Amino acid sequence: MTSTGQPPVRIGVFGLLGSGNLGNDGSLEAVLGHLRTAHPEAVVDALCGGPDAVTARYGIPATRLHWYRGEYRTASRAGAVAGKGLGKLVDAFRTAAWVRRHDVVIVPGMGVLEATLPLRPWGFPYALFLLCASGRLVGTRVALVGVGADTIRNRSTRALVRWSARLAAYRSYRDDLSRDAMRAMGVDTGRDRVYPDLAFALPTAAASAPSDVPGLVCVGVMAFHGSDADRDRAEEIHRRYIDGVTAFVRALVEEGRPVRLLTGDDVDRAVVATILDAVGSPLVTAADAVSLADLMRETAAADAVVATRYHNLVCALKSGTPTLALSYAAKSDALMDRMGLGAYCHPAREVDAGRLLEQFRELEKRAAGLRRTLAERNRTATAQLADQWAELTAALFPTKTKTTSKTKTTSKSKTEHAGSRPRQEAP
Structure with a gap:
């Protein structure tokens, strides 16, 4: 229980995290930094590509994203093809069971709505669709926070990405290009906002020492x-x-x-x-x-x-x-x-x-x-990301928002309180 007598918020983070991509892990680090500051009572775990690495580096429990361990290897033998096919079915149940245990699931940054690099529809796009569909089915809010998107040509991938975005409870993007791409693919982005990439929220790391040789x-x-x-x-x-x-x-x-x-x-x-x-x-x-x-x-x-x-x-x-x-x-x-x-x-x-x-x-x-x-641009990015965190809290943590409002005002009417409620879920 928290100090207010309420059970702690259960938050899941989801993505190709701990798999060797520093950008993906940096987005996770930025979100965890915010959660530990703004929601220290929250219980956080991950469904991700590299669970051992995520647990070792960030100290949170983590579960493997795919049941079939060879998901991202080319399947040439009959056994591998069958394993992948069975894995799709098993992952549907695994993902739904994992999502059900959470109040909120956050997809932290990353280019999860794009195909600017080689991508198979039944790999990560399918996994993302399972996540968002499970969230809508069991009543868990899924948030795509500061994500990247681009117009996708492959019809299967485009359909999975479009439905994932539609089913999410919250969306924000790392640039206008991403929001425009989702609008072009048929997603209503009227309530979606654009903020700098989540990595701009990380502490600025200074050079450990001057370069030994000038002109590096x-x-x-x-x-x-x-x-x-x-x-x-x-x-x-x-x-x-x-x-x-x-x-x-x-x-x-x-x-x-x-x-x-x-x-x-x-x-x-x-x-x-x-x-x-x-x-x-x-x-x-x-x-x-x-x-x-x-x-x-x-x-x-x-x-x-x-x-x-x-x-x-x-x-x-x-x-x-x-x-x-x-x-x-x-x-x-x-x-x-x-x-x-x-x-x-x-x-x-x-x-x-x-x-x-x-x-x-x-x-x-x-x-x-x-x-x-x-x-100058970095100062602007820092201020904009502070707005992102505030919007995220209002959208995903309404109980905390209302509690804070009551603490600050003791005699406001119900109508006045209604003005501070988070926006409705996106379609």
Whole structure:
């Protein structure tokens, strides 16, 4: 029981968390930080991709997202195909049982409503649909908080994503692009709000120490193979990306610039190894970041950053370092524009090392002014996310909202109290 005599709120967090993607885990960390501050009495657990990692790192109980352990491996044998099929049925019951135990389930950030990277409809989109449908069925409020979305071509994936969004009790997005995409896919977004990415709510991590060598450049790389629509030429896109980034890094090294390679997911490590081997210079080193805080410390120590993964960009921009985006999706362009660096985007599908060097030199010429711009935009993002947390509390924790209201006013009428009630659930 809480101090008010009420049972504690039971909150679940859901997603591909603890699976090696630093951006996803950073969004979880931001939400947990808010819950521990604003709702310390809440009981929190997770249904996620990497339950052992989530429990070890964040100290909350966690359950595996999929019953079938080989869910994200290609099924070529009959046994694997049967296992996946059975897993879909078992997961429907597992998910509903897990959702039923909670008052609220939060999906923290992440690009859960997009397919900007290769994605099968019966993987995570199906899992998200099960979550939102279960919430509506058993009366548990499901909140998609600060999520990313994009227009999806695959009909099955689009249908699952659209119904997931419709069934959620609360939705907010990390950019206008995401809200517009959901509206275009048939979701009523009239009550949905846009806020900065949840990672902007994390504490700003300063550089642990000044760089030993002046002129350090951080280059964030990615195991990039194009979008979900590029499966037929994925290897060609991947090779072109690696060749372009390698040529850019080699050009920096030839100028005597130290380069620090960054990743954002475990799958990126092979790209780092390829570039290190191809350039073969002691000026090129690899960071071993295991969190967004680590990435922020790395980018804060650099003179400039060139990065591909979305949350590599977030970390660099939040640290206030002039940044150039190797943009693989419209969400990267939208983020850079929001932070005042919209002119510094380069297509990840067609990396032209010569043109990239020209953009990089222009970025460095304007570095002082860009740092001032980033400082201002970061202050704005912090204030906007404070509004996000307040809206989330009003929407998902009405009991606490009413209790707070009664404490502050002792004689207001019922009509006055009604004005502070949370908004109705979205359709």
